[in-house]
Amino acid sequence: MIDVVQLAQNLINGVGLGLIYGLIGIGFCVIYNASGIVNFGQGVFVMLGGMICATFLAHAGLPIWLAALVTVPVVALIGVAMEVAIVRPMWKRGASIFAIILATLACQMLIEQVTLLGLGDQPRTFDSFTPGGPLMVGGVALPYQFFWVLGCGALMVAGLWAFFTRTRSGRALRACSQNAEAAALLGVPVRRMMMLSFALSAGLGAVAGILITPSQITAYNIGTPFGVNGFIAAIIGGFGSAAGAVTGGILLGVFQALAIALLGASFKNVAALSVLLVVLLVFPQGILAQIKTLRSSRR
Amino acid sequence: MTTPLLEIRDLSARYGHVEALKPTSLTVAEGELVTILGPNGAGKSTLLRAVTRLTPGPGAILFKGRDVSALPTHKLSELGIILVQEGRGLFGDMSVRENLVLGAYNAGGDTAEIAARMEKVFSLFPRLKERLDQKAALMSGGEQQMLAIGRAMMAGPKLLMLDEPSLGLAPRVAGEILETLGELNRQGLGILLVEQKAPLALRLARRVYVLSLGRIVAELPSHEIKSHHDLARYYLH
Numbered sequence: 440m441i442d443v444v445q446l447a448q449n450l451i452n453g454v455g456l457g458l459i460y461g462l463i464g465i466g467f468c469v470i471y472n473a474s475g476i477v478n479f480g481q482g483v484f485v486m487l488g489g490m491i492c493a494t495f496l497a498h499a500g501l502p503i504w505l506a507a508l509v510t511v512p513v514v515a516l517i518g519v520a521m522e523v524a525i526v527r528p529m530w531k532r533g534a535s536i537f538a539i540i541l542a543t544l545a546c547q548m549l550i551e552q553v554t555l556l557g558l559g560d561q562p563r564t565f566d567s568f569t570p571g572g573p574l575m576v577g578g579v580a581l582p583y584q585f586f587w588v589l590g591c592g593a594l595m596v597a598g599l600w601a602f603f604t605r606t607r608s609g610r611a612l613r614a615c616s617q618n619a620e621a622a623a624l625l626g627v628p629v630r631r632m633m634m635l636s637f638a639l640s641a642g643l644g645a646v647a648g649i650l651i652t653p654s655q656i657t658a659y660n661i662g663t664p665f666g667v668n669g670f671i672a673a674i675i676g677g678f679g680s681a682a683g684a685v686t687g688g689i690l691l692g693v694f695q696a697l698a699i700a701l702l703g704a705s706f707k708n709v710a711a712l713s714v715l716l717v718v719l720l721v722f723p724q725g726i727l728a729q730i731k732t733l734r735s736s737r738r
Numbered sequence: 739m740t741t742p743l744l745e746i747r748d749l750s751a752r753y754g755h756v757e758a759l760k761p762t763s764l765t766v767a768e769g770e771l772v773t774i775l776g777p778n779g780a781g782k783s784t785l786l787r788a789v790t791r792l793t794p795g796p797g798a799i800l801f802k803g804r805d806v807s808a809l810p811t812h813k814l815s816e817l818g819i820i821l822v823q824e825g826r827g828l829f830g831d832m833s834v835r836e837n838l839v840l841g842a843y844n845a846g847g848d849t850a851e852i853a854a855r856m857e858k859v860f861s862l863f864p865r866l867k868e869r870l871d872q873k874a875a876l877m878s879g880g881e882q883q884m885l886a887i888g889r890a891m892m893a894g895p896k897l898l899m900l901d902e903p904s905l906g907l908a909p910r911v912a913g914e915i916l917e918t919l920g921e922l923n924r925q926g927l928g929i930l931l932v933e934q935k936a937p938l939a940l941r942l943a944r945r946v947y948v949l950s951l952g953r954i955v956a957e958l959p960s961h962e963i964k965s966h967h968d969l970a971r972y973y974l975h
Binding site for chain 2: 613617618621625626
C-alpha cells in the first residue's frame, strides 16, 4: 500500500529537483539557440557551481550570499574560456558541429579531472540558505531550501524572458539563433554573442549547482548525471525554449520521484529515459511546441 | 574625379574548389543606382556576399575611398553598408517590431533615434505600422519584402544592396517595391541592385553590369538594353 504522505513528499522533492533540471536545460537551450551547438559540458558548470561555492564557504569564510555572488561570475568566466579556447578555434577552422559537440564533452571530462586533482574526491555540501525548518504541511516536509529553488527558478525564468525579449543583447542572441548571417549583416557581433551565450549558460549551471548542493551534495563527478537529466528536460520541453525546459525538468523530476516511491531508487534513471522515449514518441517536437501547434491550429 | 561610394577591385570568391566569382571590379557612385543583371548561377549573389564578407575572398573593397576588405561583416553595417539578402533573411519567429528594432542595432540603445528611424520606415511602408506585433513569418511575401527593406533602412544605410528583391512576388507588388527603391535613390541613397526582372530594374538604373559565369562581361548605360535579346547576347558572351 502506498503511503500518500510519502508519495506527496516524493513529489515535492521531484518538483524541486525538476526545477534544477530545468535550469540546466535552459543552459543547453541558450547555447544551442545562439550557435546550434549542444554543449555536452553543461553539467560541469553545475558541479563547479557547487564545488567552488563550497570551497569559498569552507576556506574563505564567506557568507553564503557572497560566496554565491562570487561563484556565479567565476563559473561564467570558465564558460567563456571554454568558448574561447575550444569552441571558437574549432568553429573558425570549419569543424563540424558534431566535432564541436564531442569537444565540449571532452572538455567536461578534462575539467572534472582538474577538479579532482585540485579539490579531491570528497563529496561536499553546505547548509541550507535559511537555517531551520522544514515547514510541515499535512505531514509533508517542505524544506526551506525548496522555496529557494522555487523562487530562484521562477526568478531565473522571468529574468531570462525579460533578457531575451526586452534587451538589445537578448534580441541579438535570438536573432543569431534564427539567422546568424542576417544578424551579422545588421551589425550583430555573432562571435561575441556566442561568448555571451556560454557565459550565460555557465552562470545558469552555477546557480543550479549552488541551489542543489545543500540537499544533494556535490562532487567532482556529479556533472554527467545532472547534465544528462538537464538535456532530457530540454528535449522534453522542445529544445530551445526556457519555459519548455522548466516544464520538461519538472515533469522529469516528478516521474523520477514517482519511480523511486513506487519501484525503488534504482529505477530513477529508467524512469527518466522512459519519460523521454514516451514524450518523443507522442510529441516529437517536445511538449511545449506541440501545445503551440495545437493552439495555432484551433485559431 | 570624385571618390566612388563603393569601389571593388579584382574581388573574387570561391566555394571550396569552385571559383564562383572571378576577379571582378565595379563602382557605385554616391547617390547612384546600379543594377547587376545575369542568369542563374552567374555569381550575382556571390558578389554581394563577397562585398559583405559573408563569403570573403581576395581583392580590394573600398567604401568612400577607405579599404574595408579586412573588416568583418558586422563592422560594415556600422559604416552604412547594408545587404537585403535573397530570401529576405527575416527573423521569422520575431515580430515586425523586433525585426525593425534589430535593424537599428548599430544605433546602440538610443530609443529616440530608433523611434525616429521607425517613423521614416513607416512613411515608406505604412502597412508595417499596422502589423507591428505580427510574427514576420506569418506575413505575405510582399509584406515580408517590405519588412526586409524597412529593416535595412533602420540601419541607416549609405549603400543599400539588394539581392533579387522581387523574387517570388506578384508583378504588381514587385513593381511597388522597386518603385520604393527608386524613391529612396531619388532621395540620395546609393543602391546596388541584383535583379532577375530586367525590365523593372532597367527602368530604375542608369548603369548596368552584366555578369555571366562569374565575371563581368559588360558595363553599359541601361538605355542600351532594349530587349531580352540584347541581354541574352551578353549572357552567351
